[in-house]
Amino acid sequence: MGHDEFLFLLAGLKWTIGLSVIGFICGGISGLGVALARTSGNPVLERVMKGYIALFQGTPLLMQLFVVYYGLALIGLKLDAWVAVSIGFTLHASAYLGEIWRGSIDAVPRGQTEAAEALSLTYLPRMRDVILPQALRISLPATIGFLVQLIKGTSLASIVGFVELTRAGNIISNQIFQPLLVFGIVGCLYFIICWPLSLFGTHLERQFATSTR
Amino acid sequence: MSASSVSEPHLATKVMISMTHVEKWYGAFKALSDINLSVRQGERIVLCGPSGSGKSTLIRCINHLEAYQKGRIHVGGILLTDASSTINSIRREVGMVFQQFNLFPHLTVMQNCMLAPMRSLGLGKAEAATTARKYLDRVRILEQAEKYPAQLSGGQQQRVAIARALCMRPRVMLFDEPTSALDPEMVKEVLDTMIGLAEDGMTMICVTHEMGFARQVADRVIFMASGSIVEEAPPAQFFSNPTHERTKKFLGDILRKH
Ligand SMILES: Nc1ncnc2c1ncn2[C@@H]1O[C@H](COP(=O)(O)OP(=O)(O)O)[C@@H](O)[C@H]1O
Ligand SMILES: [Mg+2]
Numbered sequence: 001m002g003h004d005e006f007l008f009l010l011a012g013l014k015w016t017i018g019l020s021v022i023g024f025i026c027g028g029i030s031g032l033g034v035a036l037a038r039t040s041g042n043p044v045l046e047r048v049m050k051g052y053i054a055l056f057q058g059t060p061l062l063m064q065l066f067v068v069y070y071g072l073a074l075i076g077l078k079l080d081a082w083v084a085v086s087i088g089f090t091l092h093a094s095a096y097l098g099e100i101w102r103g104s105i106d107a108v109p110r111g112q113t114e115a116a117e118a119l120s121l122t123y124l125p126r127m128r129d130v131i132l133p134q135a136l137r138i139s140l141p142a143t144i145g146f147l148v149q150l151i152k153g154t155s156l157a158s159i160v161g162f163v164e165l166t167r168a169g170n171i172i173s174n175q176i177f178q179p180l181l182v183f184g185i186v187g188c189l190y191f192i193i194c195w196p197l198s199l200f201g202t203h204l205e206r207q208f209a210t211s212t213r
Numbered sequence: 214m215s216a217s218s219v220s221e222p223h224l225a226t227k228v229m230i231s232m233t234h235v236e237k238w239y240g241a242f243k244a245l246s247d248i249n250l251s252v253r254q255g256e257r258i259v260l261c262g263p264s265g266s267g268k269s270t271l272i273r274c275i276n277h278l279e280a281y282q283k284g285r286i287h288v289g290g291i292l293l294t295d296a297s298s299t300i301n302s303i304r305r306e307v308g309m310v311f312q313q314f315n316l317f318p319h320l321t322v323m324q325n326c327m328l329a330p331m332r333s334l335g336l337g338k339a340e341a342a343t344t345a346r347k348y349l350d351r352v353r354i355l356e357q358a359e360k361y362p363a364q365l366s367g368g369q370q371q372r373v374a375i376a377r378a379l380c381m382r383p384r385v386m387l388f389d390e391p392t393s394a395l396d397p398e399m400v401k402e403v404l405d406t407m408i409g410l411a412e413d414g415m416t417m418i419c420v421t422h423e424m425g426f427a428r429q430v431a432d433r434v435i436f437m438a439s440g441s442i443v444e445e446a447p448p449a450q451f452f453s454n455p456t457h458e459r460t461k462k463f464l465g466d467i468l469r470k471h
Contacts, residue, residue, distance in 0.1 A: 109315075111311060111313050111315040112315060112317065114278055114311070114315065115309075115311065115315035115316075115317070115374075116317075116329075117276075117278060117304065118276055118278065118304060118307075118308070118309040118378075119304070119328070119329035119333065119377070119378070119381060120301050120302075120304035120305045120329060120333040120381065121328070121329055121332055121333055122297075122301060122333070125328075125332040125333070129328055129332065130317055130328075133319050134317075134318070134319055137319070
């Protein structure tokens, strides 16, 4: 495998990371909205968000990408592959992160909300300054775990023609007929990104377990 | 008695909290029935009664941590309704101290005390810091200001919780069994802090089974059972000459335990 082929793989890696970052940031922002809606106390809002989460947790990511990609085209929205895929990943990530963070918000002891309320703190400062910082801490291991899943999940974007790392590997492999070598390298690239994240997540989890004893 | 009753006699008779015919339901369960209570400015009330009698529920209605369904509650002359603006303005006047302290664990002692004055009273950072230091000094814990709650003992945490409530400059303080979660050797430091507050003329309602504290500072002791106020008397009379059977039994039980 030559220099150009390797650069082509790195270009694919760039899109894998880009897609993960977009999915994580956009999904994180709307996932926060989902989590706040799920804990809002408004029964209609909570029901709707529960349904949204159930839908996206109960169907394969690949199918979600298909539906967004072809579905949007069907209703006349002609989007770039990467825009459609980004929307798909954002919807996917916000359902998962919303549920992770909903659990973390619920895990903050009730007394924290009561103390904040007794101090006349309204919803916004109560969430921003008291509840969310504690919930974020609780959620970090699970959040990082999901990020790792999301990075690996971007390989599914290749099915709808998006050239990320896996797809790039496929293309090179078809050119130089050395699938084992090419996919070995592709696997290593995924591993280099995901493994440190996983380690970091486990580290935080252990740190959290000892500090709450 | 209190300083304010001497210098400002017109305030001494001012009613700070009044509850009239208050009822509270948890679903189909009636937790408070026909509560009538009037607390004047500077008055110290001790609320006692068996577990589950509705003591926490009663004081939590005063700052609307629990909604009530019937009757009226006035705090500082304002009728407590379900409107969030009313609730928030009443909460600014009413400090609360919990059994489990409920300090914010991710914030330092200083930040715990500065947060609400900045966010709900709109104080600037410097002013909030000055206020925080003043009250931390008053509960004699200023030297721990930069520590996190988990680094303090239970008694110290509860004193910080008192200082945090005082930083809002409340006109009333509610205490819900503030010493029940403490190791015995730490009870006194918290009670002493509360006695200091009482001596300074703070209006207080304390749910506690510390009968020594009740004798020393209470103007009135109120005994609750099954969601009702059963008996209400000055401490001397309450302890020496209780009228109701349930009060006698309760006092007997308490004395046996201590
Ligand atoms: N959130 C709640 N939901 C249902 N019942 C409750 C709730 N909180 C308290 N109760 C009930 O109301 C009664 C009074 O409780 P509480 O005010 O906590 O008693 P106390 O503080 O005197 O021990 C108890 O029977 C308790 O089980
Ligand atoms: Mg109680």
